[in-house]
Amino acid sequence: MNTKIVSALVSAALITAGCASSKPASQNAAVKPEPVNVSGLEVYTTAKDTDLRLSKTDNRQFADGSQPSEGEISIFVNPQVTFQEIIGIGGAITDASAEVFAKLPADKQQELLTAYYDKDQGIGYSFGRTTIHSSDFSSGSYTYIDEGDAELKSFSIEHDRQFRIPLIKKVIDAAGGHLTLFASPWSAPAFMKDSNNMLKGGHLLPEYADSWAKYYTRFIKAYEEEGIPIWGISVQNEPMATQTWESMIYTAEMERDFIKDHLGPALHNAGYDDKKLIAWDHNRDLIVERANTILGDPEAAKYVWGIGFHWYETWTGGDPKYDNLSLVHESYPDKALIFTEGTNERFTQEKYQYWPNAERYGDSMINDFNRGTAAWTDWNILLDQHGGPNHVGNFCFSPIHGDTSSGELIYTPTYYYIGHFSKFVRPGAKRVSTSSSRSTLLSTSFINPDNSRVSVVMNKTDKPVEYNFFVNRQEVTLTIPARAMQTLVY
Structure with missing residues (x-):
């Protein structure tokens, strides 16, 4: 592995591992009573025709969100609703x-x-x-x-x-x-x-x-x-x-x-x-x-x-x-x-x-x-x-x-x-409710056993896409390059 790749991977280390569960996956959504507040967010990106390979590309702060228009592209995460456990x-x-x-x-x-x-x-x-x-x-x-x-x-x-x-x-x-x-x-x-x-x-x-x-x-x-x-x-x-x-x-x-x-x-x-x-x-x-x-x-x-x-x-x-x-x-x-x-x-x-x-x-x-x-x-x-x-x-x-x-x-x-x-996404994580307002972007989210939260966003188009990323009513605006994958950790 070349030095650039090793450096990118080392800088991407954020979370601790959970223990692998031997239990069957939890299949029923569980609604948590309290809203989840987030502040900082880190972005890791891999993109075609670039040197980005699991590279840390952004560090942002959430702000109070506002109602997005139908003309914007948005991803909505509701950490209060969880689904299956990841083995x-x-x-x-x-x-x-x-x-x-x-x-x-x-x-x-x-x-x-x-x-x-x-x-x-x-x-x-x-x-x-x-x-x-x-x-x-x-x-x-x-x-x-x-x-x-x-x-x-x-x-x-x-x-x-x-x-x-x-x-x-x-x-x-x-x-x-x-x-x-x-x-x-x-x-x-x-x-x-x-x-x-x-x-x-x-x-x-x-x-x-x-x-x-x-x-x-x-x-x-x-x-x-x-x-x-x-x-x-x-x-x-x-x-x-x-x-x-x-x-x-x-x-x-x-x-x-x-x-x-x-x-x-x-x-x-x-x-x-x-x-x-x-x-x-x-x-x-x-x-x-x-x-x-x-x-x-x-x-x-x-x-x-x-x-x-x-x-x-x-x-x-x-x-x-x-x-x-x-x-x-x-x-x-x-x-x-x-x-x-x-x-x-x-x-x-x-x-x-x-x-x-x-x-x-x-x-x-x-x-x-x-x-x-x-x-x-x-x-x-x-x-x-x-x-x-x-x-x-x-x-x-x-x-x-x-x-x-x-x-x-x-x-x-x-x-x-x-x-x-x-x-x-570590063993024991649970998938979290996530939706995208456009087919342009695919996304899924998880909450790890250490309470860190992860969303993965994929852009299969030939153009960069600006999108609003909402967690509850908190918001940050991000851009994903063309033909790219991003992991957001918050």
Whole structure:
């Protein structure tokens, strides 16, 4: 990381971390009886075609506000109304990330850990995901058992001890000794499937459902014996996608029945009732049907903590289906929403600094949080100069790339856009009522456990925008550059 970036990040350090909550997200608005008064406000900005990268750009004082006109652009925050509790923000520690990390010089390894997990000098990741055996972002397919071992007698995570487990342990240390981590499988072992192949879809054979359910509990036990606590698991990564890589299909009814008849009881019997079970773990397009099927069944719903989702429904050429999140949130307010994966596909080095990649993150994070999402997880924290390794050629972007030839780290705009949330919105924060008078600006707000308040504002237009920022009836007038993200701390 160059000196200018380090300086900008160090100067951005304002708030202290809260403790990650293991409780389900609070889903009901709570109205506080007293108004919240604010005085000073600090602004941090990242903007296209500038040197601004999480840079402190303003320090202002609020004044008594006046009624804005319809011709002005205004953002209104009401700190008296709060919504869901935020569990954390972070990214996935995959085999690919761990393999690239291991090839970097020691000083660059430390730089990466600081950049992601230090809340003062970096962007303060507090949340993470990992895989249960291989995914496409592994150098090859593998499982933790010998093929055909339905009794799991050969179960071993020895494979992960080479790269992934050492990286996760370093991440936990860099994050201050705690990381909220969940794990997801991409496929059952080949012999447990009707296709006899870990790749290209296929279904779990009924006779192996109990064995596969026990496999999750063995994974949890093995990782926790390594000193890596597992906060939760998802049932299946992308259960409706037949991919060229590890994948396995569940219809809504199949996933419901696997949860209530096999996986839920297996977790209970192993003493893992406290682990958060995440259903769906796929795109927003079919999330309502999946939630209705699983959460509409009391015997399945009692095991499910929340519904996970990805952002890839736009593969059809349509827009993100944010309204589907609202419907799930309103229909099942006692269950959490969690963004479990998103990445920019079709890697090419020419797009390292491609601004729309970052704006995709900003758009999703603001809209997802405003619809009740309690945690937000990026995909790989680190990939190489080819967008891998990936054993089926599915190369993608990550916020930081490590060039294994030169030993250098490449920071993309996405890193900073995520940082506008993860650095300032700490675990235990609650989302606060926020509205914008124009579609020109997107915004969301939070109150942290230390009572600091954070608003994130995004401008996707090609022109700077002047806007009134109201907190209750107090006001300050600000300007956000073109193609920019701002975090306001007050």
